[in-house]
Structure formats: C-alpha cells, structure tokens
Amino acid sequence: MTLGVIGRKVGMTQVFDDQGLAVPVTVVKLGENIVTQKLTKEKNGYVAVQVGGFLVEEKKLNKPELGSFKKNSVAAAKPLQEYRLEDNAAYNVGENLPIDQILKEGMLVDVRGKTIGKGFQGTIKRYNHGRGPMSHGSKFHRSMGSIGAGTTPGRVFRGLHMPGQMGNKNHCVRHLKVVRVDLDKKVLLIRGAVPGCDGGLLTIHPSKTKWN
Amino acid sequence: MNQIIQEIEAPLLKTNLPVLNIGDTVKVFVKIKEGGKERTQGYEGVIIKRNGHGVGATVTVRRVFQGIGIERVFLLHSPRVEKITVQRRGHVRRAKLYYLRERTGKATRIKEKIGAKKELVGAASPQAKAAPAAAPTAPAAEPAKSETASEQQ
Numbered sequence: 001m002t003l004g005v006i007g008r009k010v011g012m013t014q015v016f017d018d019q020g021l022a023v024p025v026t027v028v029k030l031g032e033n034i035v036t037q038k039l040t041k042e043k044n045g046y047v048a049v050q051v052g053g054f055l056v057e058e059k060k061l062n063k064p065e066l067g068s069f070k071k072n073s074v075a076a077a078k079p080l081q082e083y084r085l086e087d088n089a090a091y092n093v094g095e096n097l098p099i100d101q102i103l104k105e106g107m108l109v110d111v112r113g114k115t116i117g118k119g120f121q122g123t124i125k126r127y128n129h130g131r132g133p134m135s136h137g138s139k140f141h142r143s144m145g146s147i148g149a150g151t152t153p154g155r156v157f158r159g160l161h162m163p164g165q166m167g168n169k170n171h172c173v174r175h176l177k178v179v180r181v182d183l184d185k186k187v188l189l190i191r192g193a194v195p196g197c198d199g200g201l202l203t204i205h206p207s208k209t210k211w212n
Numbered sequence: 213m214n215q216i217i218q219e220i221e222a223p224l225l226k227t228n229l230p231v232l233n234i235g236d237t238v239k240v241f242v243k244i245k246e247g248g249k250e251r252t253q254g255y256e257g258v259i260i261k262r263n264g265h266g267v268g269a270t271v272t273v274r275r276v277f278q279g280i281g282i283e284r285v286f287l288l289h290s291p292r293v294e295k296i297t298v299q300r301r302g303h304v305r306r307a308k309l310y311y312l313r314e315r316t317g318k319a320t321r322i323k324e325k326i327g328a329k330k331e332l333v334g335a336a337s338p339q340a341k342a343a344p345a346a347a348p349t350a351p352a353a354e355p356a357k358s359e360t361a362s363e364q365q
Contacts, residue, residue: 011217
C-alpha cells in the first residue's frame, strides 16, 4: 500500500477552471500527518510507518495511547494509521509526511471515510425498492413483501435485501481528481463529492491507475 | 459559511457586480466560443429568480423571443459572464416571478420602481453599492471605491 494522508472534510464549493467552467470541489483540511512510529521486520514482522493525523491534547488520550507517544517522544496525534512500505528508511519519527510528494495536482485519488448515518431504514430508502399503493383499500404500503418460496428451498437466500442500518459505514470513492494542493494553508481541493459529513475524517490515497 | 471555504471563494468573487433585484431588466454579456473564436453576446430579460450565495450564486433571466419564453440561468461570478448592466428597475412583490410564465403580452409588464430611473441615469455604468454576494462581509463603501478605481484604468 502506498502512503496516504489524513484530513477532515470541510465542505463543498466550486472553482473555475482555465476555460471558465465551474468545477464542483470538496475542500479537505489536511492534518499534520506526523510519523509517530516506524515498524520493522525484526520487531513487528512487517515494514511500515505509523502516521498520526491531527495533533490532540494529551488529556484526550488514555494512558496506554499516550505511552507510545512518550516512548518515541513525539507529539500526541489522532487518528493513527499504518502504511505498509517496502522501505521506511526515508521517514523519521516526529517528522511530517512529505505531502507535496504524495499528492499532486491533476492526480487521481481514492478517498475513504464514514458515510452519513441514516439509522435503521426500510428497503425503500435503503435499496430503492418500490412501494405499494397507499390508498384504494390497499394494505400493502411500505413493507418488503415476500422473502422467498415455501418448502422448496425451505430457507431464505443469503444477501436478500432487508431493512437494517443504513450509512455510518466506511466507504471509498475512487478516482477523484485533485484540483488544487495548497500546502501553506494545508488545504486540498478534490473534484466531486466524498463520503461523510462536514468535519468527518478522511484518508486520501493515490489511486492505482494507469493515469497516475 | 466556513472560513476556509470563504478564503477559497474570495479571489473568485466579482467585486464590480451591480445590485441585482428580482424584477429588474438586465443585459448579460456572455462570452461564447464559436469555432475557436471567442465573442461576447448580450442577453436581455427580466430577473425572475435568484439562487445560491457565494461563488455559486445564480440569476434566472427570462425573455420572450419569437413568441417562445426562454429562461437562462447565469452563474454570476463565472468568468464567462463578462458584464451585467441594469436597464430598468422593476417594482415587484414576489421573490420568484414564476407567474410571468403563464402570462403573455401586456400582462407581463412590470411596474418600474419609483426613483430608480434617476439612479440608473446618474451612474452610467452599473453602480456597485455592494456586490450581492460580498455584501454581508464587506462594508458598503469599499466595493464602491474599487469600482471607480477599475473605471479609471
């Protein structure tokens, strides 16, 4: 897995491209992205770097969490993310990730985040099922109807669309274009929509495509 | 609005936009591309709707052309919208003039706002008391100054 960065969704707006056309963009505030730990083959069994997204107050962490920061004498950061690498010699504990090397303008990225929670929803909202007539004596309104035949097969097929929790689930949107990288303000503009509400945590990775 | 988004939008917002109200007759100059060449085309009509704020603010301009009603939506801060001039200030009592769609001919006339004519004659070019989108952030006097400065250039 290649290196990615951690950020927070700020909201959406639009900018204009060189032809004067409006481009819908999501604004992402990038975190500090501090290397908090280096994992080695000898000690951990695999080579990786652990990255902390945003600096937090020490009182926001519990003692075991704080302990690992104290041990490496780095600032407390949250959330933590590990990136497996072939070689992590280029990264030192306590330094910021080189965002300008990871993300470039015009690049395609995958954005992961937690979608907005919709709660326990029926099949109409959750899976775009149709509904029955609401009037004319119909008693079939929004319920999901039959879930299968009787004795044969004698069971309910796996994966059947049923009511349940909708949203509040990790989701990835692939191949979004990076419109602008502003390292002074630590702001990233990504074309299109990304999962989650404003203020939600996001991880941004370069896409595995032939265009990058 | 979020401060970070405001900072991103700030350089994109036009400061020389005239005050645009619902019911005003305006002329919008739009850049269009025709076979590699670029030219400006004017489009005149009545503002029947305003939508959005910040860089995404739009106006819907309605005109009747050869008996067919046309409504075009203009993104106010788009670089393709070169200039907007106010021809006539209208006196209306609605925020959305959808009722004009069902009317034809004389019934579509809109009363002129009293005292507006002087204002338009006085300022030959669109007076920029405040750019509509920038109005809440900037004090009224500042954009007016920048307008005169751009005229001198």
